[in-house]
Amino acid sequence: MTTVVVCDLDGVLYLHDRPVPRARQALESLEAAGVRLVFATNNSTKTPERVVSDLHRRVGFRADPAMVATAAMATAAFVAPSAPRPYVLGADGLVVSLRREGIDAVATAAMADTVIVGLDPNLTYRRLADAVLAIGAGAAFVATGTDPTYPTPEGLYPGTGAIVAAVGVATGVDPVVCGKPHPPMIALVRRLVGDADVVWVVGDRPETDLAMARAAGWAGILVLTGVTADASEVPADLRPEVVVPSIAEVPAVVLGGGAADPASPPSPHR
Ligand SMILES: [Mg+2]
Structure with a gap:
């Protein structure tokens, strides 16, 4: 069994x-x-390899990267057939997962057919605005998740869902969500x-x-x-x-x- x-x-x-x-x-x-x-x-910020190395460093357990599923991977697999030109608010884990599905994120939001929002530790107001403008101009809106918070020893940080909510409130559009x-x-x-x-x-x-x-x-x-x-x-x-x-x-x-x-x-x- x-x-x-x-x-x-x-x-x-x-x-x-x-x-x-x-x-x-x-x-x-x-x-x-x-x-x-x-x-x-x-958590869409990390590659599976990074998940495994963080797990080992923090917990002392060695896992197999092939047994890791991230919301970034789920999102990349979901958009791969339909979104050749995504604009990404997110970190490495998301950008690398997209590349592994054969997709390069576009640098200019105006060229995007889809906006993908994950947890972005380097989020700026300018990039948030660009994402909102792209969706307003007709790009699809996809989110890695809607977790409102991210738990830390200091307390709860804003999670992916907090950024997704900002884009959703500004555009009036509900995203397609790919994570758990x-x-x-x-x-x-x-x-x-x-x-x-x-x-x-x-x-x-x-x-x-x-x-x-x-x-x-x-x-x-x-x-x-x-x-x-x-x-x-x-x-x-x-x-x-x-x-x-x-x-x-x-x-x-x-x-x-x-x-x-x-x-x-x-x-x-x-
Ligand atoms: Mg958790």
Whole structure:
């Protein structure tokens, strides 16, 4: 029987560059038990190689870049057939993912057929304005995600969704969203999951991680180390199968033997 754990990163394995205690041991014991690990993140700023090196540096765990799914990759795969000339508000992870799909971002927004918005740490008002002008002139509007915040040890930074909202408010246009829990990301994660018998999704954000689990027919585990501090905040339609304090308790849930606090009896077999 093949079991896959689809693990979110920010707020689950680390907060910014600080590891969640015992994250490495948890991942190692899952792997040692034959569980396949897939890492799925709505962070569009990094390439899979960078995700793996950050994970190793922060948490001490060495993952396979081929088992990483980012919202940037999902977005690039989604726009590839239809957007040869995107204008990009985003970082390296997005630009490189597009290039791997054969697409070069245009430098001038006026030439764009699509505006793609991800988390852009170098965002300027000028580039925001150019994106808004391009959409106003008829370019399509695509977003890597709508996560409102980005958890750090300092507190919550503005997330991709905050930038997407700025463009959306100014244009009056709703974007097509590609990251968790939307179909392009589910398709990408599903390819990495393969023909697993049991799939668990571990995440800290109900509206992305748990919603993806729900939409894909996988079981959800909520950890309380990230943006959700209290399981009672979770809307009824996104309730996970299991709630645990942190990733440290996930092996006990996935490998059996309890030690968890099931929100309802776990039913990962789909
Ligand atoms: Mg997260």
